[in-house]
Amino acid sequence: MIAAGDDLAQIIHTAVIQTGLDWMDDDIVVLAQKVVSKAEGRLVNLNDVVPSPLAIEYGAKTEKDARFIELVLRESNEVLRVRQGTIIVEHRCGFVCANAGIDHSNVHGPWGDEEDWVLLLPVNPDESARKLRDGLHQLTGKKIGVVIIDSHGRAWRMGTVGVAIGIAEVPGLVDLRGTADLFGYHLKVTMVAAADELAAAASLIMGQAAEGTPAVHVRGFPYALRPTDLKELIRPKEMDLFR
């Protein structure tokens, strides 16, 4: 159980050493958003939230708690869809997701009390990832990549998949090949969302126990680490096929 102020780099480093493993350059740590948010003290009690008229309106429309919706609105740049059971937004950090990523399942307050607590995403997940990278580098002397992941739904497909919401050193996009596209007469570029594929793979390993297995130690990632940030993975509005 992670609490506000915990040193995640130290905790992860200790866990890796205790299991008899070591660190190598270009290892990657994939972390569930939940533990990063908890370490950053992003718990909010709904009893401290006063919903705006818009939050009350959307609360009725979605059949969700208006105080919860109020937090969603505060965490968002733009509301994209509001339907029964669903509110989809552009999060402050630019990516599109349901509920602004606010988690209200299995969230406990600082004294173990369950009711009315929710967990916001980290203030700046890229910054959180970079801090962890630096912390792990200090502890290990190795160059280590970090991906912070959450589970997102998709526009056209059922179910959630792990996606990156903050990255350090792990490339968001990788250019797989550049071959002439005979059909459009353009240079064809296939960009694979490498950090998202890794996020999905790690999510599969975290599996049922996101609370129990919130970190995955990755070795053998097939692409070179390099400076990066999540912007690589966010479709610019003018290219967004949804809006």
Next chain:
Amino acid sequence: MIAAGDDLAQIIHTAVIQTGLDWMDDDIVVLAQKVVSKAEGRLVNLNDVVPSPLAIEYGAKTEKDARFIELVLRESNEVLRVRQGTIIVEHRCGFVCANAGIDHSNVHGPWGDEEDWVLLLPVNPDESARKLRDGLHQLTGKKIGVVIIDSHGRAWRMGTVGVAIGIAEVPGLVDLRGTADLFGYHLKVTMVAAADELAAAASLIMGQAAEGTPAVHVRGFPYALRPTDLKELIRPKEMDLFR
């Protein structure tokens, strides 16, 4: 290099045995769509295609070859977006993707000639997956799951990720937990798109050389195998947030 009529189950089985590995119950084979399509003889030469007036119109709009667009239309239930460089459709099989999944990169004709050949998706990828499952079961005596994958773009995010387009025994969706949602007063159900997470993980391993590493042998998938099909992963139209 796979050609029309090749027995993929036999080829995969031989490759696994030759590398000194064995098969166990609940192993999974993840296959790139390209090799399945080639084995099924889904190559088409554009010189054999006469574009319809609509294909010519969309060809101009997308700046793509009208004969290519004609094949896209034949492979689709519905056209969702047509823009410069982009045509997004509901494929015959129900999932949404660009270009109806038709591949026009690095596709060679039956005699190695490169120009004007494209590769359609398998006629029925679920059926292809089931046939492979049965073929591998006959060869190995083991219960083996199969996932056929392709690379799809996303509405809101850049880059492609591996997703399942045909599945046998590998669950599309897994219900991770059912906890009461205090906020909507609904029972909260988190459905993870397990087959898609595996598809993304395998895609990462296939990496740059989709032609060179078109199959991944998976052991330790965290969820129980069971009868399934791709419909689990396709968002019903009335729940589609895109249309």
